[in-house]
Amino acid sequence: MITINGREFPARDGETVLEVARREGIWIPTLCHHEGLNPYGSCRICVVEVTAGGRPGLTASCTLPVSDGLVVETDSERVRRCRQVLVRLLLAMAPNAPVVRELAEKLGVTDTPFKRLGADKDGCILCGLCVRACEQVGAYAIGFAFRGVRRRVTPPFGKQAAACMGCRACEQVCPTGTVKFTESGDRLFGDTWQAELQVVRCPECGAPVG
Ligand code: FES
Structure with a gap:
């Protein structure tokens, strides 16, 4: 059993706090989480506060x-401020x-x-979902480059992704x-086929939708 927001819930071995909360209808926001992919814990928006039964403090619920005996709060003052x-x-x-x-x-x-962040202000929040989806299908066509404020998805948007299989999982x-x-080109005869990631832009003002 675990306790979320003062109520006890059954939990199965191997589950995460996020999974139990979702099953029980407790809202925890997520951005870098996807049921079909392994938890990654990059965006931290799913943060909860552990108050007993584990290491106390704020932690990402998708990887917890x-x-x-674990006791967590999903909507404490600390959690709200952090989010x-x-x-x-x-x-x-x-x-x-x-x-x-x-x-x-x-x-x-x-x-x-x-200030507006991002290497080229493309609207990417670096959640890593596209990269992990690409790994999951075995293509490894895109990845991350650099660290800190220079961190970005590579190859850069608008450049050819050489190993791309065209599954569109990244977009999804x-x-x-x-x-x-x-x-572009002929996918059947791959020598002319090219795939790129593009930034979606507003047709009115040209700004990235992200
Ligand atoms: Fe992003 Fe948990 S959903 S860290």
């Missing part, structure tokens, strides 16, 4: 395994992404003190709608 800071950072990275705007509204965040899992898969 259940253990008997608000994270959303302000996300607003600096992807101010136009519907998922980010929706999260901001839910968490009562109206603006960000941070992107939570901000930033990744757009395009292809």
Whole structure:
């Protein structure tokens, strides 16, 4: 059994706190989580507060395994403050992404003190879902390059992804709608076939949708 927000719930070995919470209808926001992919724990928006039965403090619920007697809060003051800071950072990275705007509204965040972030301000929030989906299908056509503020998905948007198989998994899992898969040439006779990731732009103003 684990306790979430003061109520006890059954939990199976191997489950995460996020999985139990979702099963029981408790809202925890996620961005870098996808049921079909291994937990990654990069965006931290799924943060919960462990108060007993484990290492106390804030931690990502999508990578937190259940253990008997674990007690967590999903909506404590600390959790809310942490999520608000994270959303302000996300607003600096992807101010136009519907998922980010929706999260901001839910968490009562109206603006960000941070300057627009991102190597080329493309709206990517670096959640890694596209990279992990690409690994999962065995293509390994895209990955991450650099660290810190220079971190980005590579090959850069608009450049050819040489090992791409054209499955479009990257496009499907992107939570901000930033990744757009395009292809040209003849896929059957691959010597002329090319695949690229593009940034989706607003047809009106040209800004990235992310
Ligand atoms: Fe858990 Fe991103 S959803 S860290």
